[in-house]
Amino acid sequence: MRLYSYFRSSASFRVRIALNLKGLAFETLPVHLVRHGGDQRNADFLALNPDGLVPVLLDEAEDPTARMTQSLAIVEYLDETHPEPPLLPAEATARARVRALALNVACEIHPLNNLRVLRYLTQVLAIGDDAKNAWYRHWVETGLQAFEAQLASSRETGVFCHGDRPTLADITLVPQVFNAQRFDCDLSSMPTVMRIHAACMALDAFARAAPGRQPDAE
Amino acid sequence: MRLYSYFRSSASFRVRIALNLKGLAFETLPVHLVRHGGDQRNADFLALNPDGLVPVLLDEAEDPTARMTQSLAIVEYLDETHPEPPLLPAEATARARVRALALNVACEIHPLNNLRVLRYLTQVLAIGDDAKNAWYRHWVETGLQAFEAQLASSRETGVFCHGDRPTLADITLVPQVFNAQRFDCDLSSMPTVMRIHAACMALDAFARAAPGRQPDAE
Numbered sequence: 001m002r003l004y005s006y007f008r009s010s011a012s013f014r015v016r017i018a019l020n021l022k023g024l025a026f027e028t029l030p031v032h033l034v035r036h037g038g039d040q041r042n043a044d045f046l047a048l049n050p051d052g053l054v055p056v057l058l059d060e061a062e063d064p065t066a067r068m069t070q071s072l073a074i075v076e077y078l079d080e081t082h083p084e085p086p087l088l089p090a091e092a093t094a095r096a097r098v099r100a101l102a103l104n105v106a107c108e109i110h111p112l113n114n115l116r117v118l119r120y121l122t123q124v125l126a127i128g129d130d131a132k133n134a135w136y137r138h139w140v141e142t143g144l145q146a147f148e149a150q151l152a153s154s155r156e157t158g159v160f161c162h163g164d165r166p167t168l169a170d171i172t173l174v175p176q177v178f179n180a181q182r183f184d185c186d187l188s189s190m191p192t193v194m195r196i197h198a199a200c201m202a203l204d205a206f207a208r209a210a211p212g213r214q215p216d217a218e
Numbered sequence: 219m220r221l222y223s224y225f226r227s228s229a230s231f232r233v234r235i236a237l238n239l240k241g242l243a244f245e246t247l248p249v250h251l252v253r254h255g256g257d258q259r260n261a262d263f264l265a266l267n268p269d270g271l272v273p274v275l276l277d278e279a280e281d282p283t284a285r286m287t288q289s290l291a292i293v294e295y296l297d298e299t300h301p302e303p304p305l306l307p308a309e310a311t312a313r314a315r316v317r318a319l320a321l322n323v324a325c326e327i328h329p330l331n332n333l334r335v336l337r338y339l340t341q342v343l344a345i346g347d348d349a350k351n352a353w354y355r356h357w358v359e360t361g362l363q364a365f366e367a368q369l370a371s372s373r374e375t376g377v378f379c380h381g382d383r384p385t386l387a388d389i390t391l392v393p394q395v396f397n398a399q400r401f402d403c404d405l406s407s408m409p410t411v412m413r414i415h416a417a418c419m420a421l422d423a424f425a426r427a428a429p430g431r432q433p434d435a436e
Contacts, residue, residue, distance in 0.1 A: 050371060051326070052364070068315075068318065070317065070325070073314045073315075073317035074318075076317055077311070080310045081310050092298045093295070095298065096291045096294070096295040099288065099291035099294060100287045100288035100292075103290055104288065106321070106324075111326065117330065124352075124353075125345060134342075146269045153268060
C-alpha cells in the first residue's frame with residue numbers, strides 16, 4: 001500500500017498506527033503541508049484528492065482506481081479488509097462507544113486546530129499569537145477533559161480506551177495528545193488519558209508511527 | 219428508542235433521518251441548546267453525556283445502560299443492529315467512499331460552525347456579526363465545493379451520493395445544506411449537491427426529520 005502523509009499530520013498518524021497494528025507494509029509518499037504554501041494545493045495532488053487533505057491511501061492490490069481519504073474511513077476500511085487484530089470490539093453498543101470516542105477527537109477537537117483554521121484566525125481575523133494559542137489550548141483542553149470524563153465514568157475503560165487492546169479510539173487519541181503536548185496544553189487533569197497514552201506508546205505499532213520517526217520528519 | 223435532540227441540531231437531524239429510513243419509531247426528548255445558556259450544560263444532562271452534546275440515543279430494549287453519542291457512531295450502530303435498508307454499500311472501497319463523504323461534512327465543515335465555536339468568536343475574540351457570518355460562509359462554501367468536486371468526479375455518484383439509494387453520505391449532507399441555506403450561503407456552484415439534496419428531501423424519511431417538523435420546533 002502507499003500512503004500520502006505528512007509527518008506532523010494527526011490524521012496521517014492515525015492511519016500509520018492502524019497499518020502498523022495490522023502488520024501491513026506501506027510506502028510513505030510525503031506531502032509537505034507548509035512549505036511553498038502547501039504541496040496539498042498542487043494541481044497534481046488536488047486531482048488525486050479534491051479536498052486537498054492528507055492522508056490518502058492507495059491499495060492498488062485491492063482496487064487500482066481507489067483513492068481513499070478521511071483517516072477514520074481508512075481505518076474502518078483496513079479493519080474490514082484485514083480483520084486481525086480487530087480495531088473495533090464485536091458487540092454493537094461497544095462498537096458505538098469506541099466510534100463515539102474516536103469521533104469526539106475527530107469532530108470536536110482536531111478540526112478546530114488544524115493548519116487552515118489557524119491560518120484563517122491569523123490572516124483573515126488578524127488575531128495575535130497569544131490569542132491563537134489560547135484558542136488552540138481552549139479546544140484541546142475542553143475536548144480532552146470531556147474525553148477524560150467519558151473514560152473515567154465507564155467500566156468499559158481498561159488498559160486502553162476500551163478493554164485491554166487498542167482500538168480505533170486509542171488510534172485517534174494518541175495523535176491528539178502529541179499535538180496537545182507540542183502546544184504546551186495543560187494535561188494535568190487527565191490522568192486516564194495520559195495513562196492510556198503511555199500504554200499505547202509502549203507498543204511498537206504506535207511508537208513507529210510517531211511524527212519524529214517518519215521519512216519526512218524535520 | 220428515545221432520542222435526546224434539538225430541532226436545529228444537524229447532528230440530531232442525521233440520526234432522525236437514519237431512524238426514519240430504518241422505519242424505527244422513537245420518542246424525542248428535547249434539549250434546548252440556546253435557552254437559559256443551554257439545557258445541555260445542566261448537571262442532569264452532563265451525567266448522561268459528559269460531552270454536553272446532542273444527540274444521545276437510548277435503545278433500552280437492546281441495552282438498558284447504553285447512552286449512545288456522536289451521530290455517525292449512532293448511525294453505524296443502527297445500521298449494524300437493523301441492517302435493512304443498508305446505509306452503507308456492501309463492498310469495502312465503496313464503504314470507504316461513503317464514510318469519507320460523511321466525514322468530509324462531519325469533520326471539515328460542521329465543527330467550525332456549531333454554536334459553541336460561533337460563541338467563542340463573538341464573546342472571546344470579540345469579532346462582529348459580519349466577520350462571524352463571513353467565517354460561517356467561508357467554511358461551508360469551501361467545504362461543500364470540495365464535496366461537490368468529490369461527487370462530480372466519481373462515476374459512483376448516482377441519484378444519491380453513492381448509487382441509487384440513500385446512504386450515510388446523504389444523511390450527513392442534507393442537514394449541512396439546511397444550515398447553509400439558513401445562513402444564506404452561495405450554493406450556486408454546487409449543482410450535484412443540490413440535485414442530491416432535492417432527491418433526498420423528496421423522500422418521506424428525510425422530510426419528516428427536518429427541523430421544522432420536530433416537536434420542539436419554534
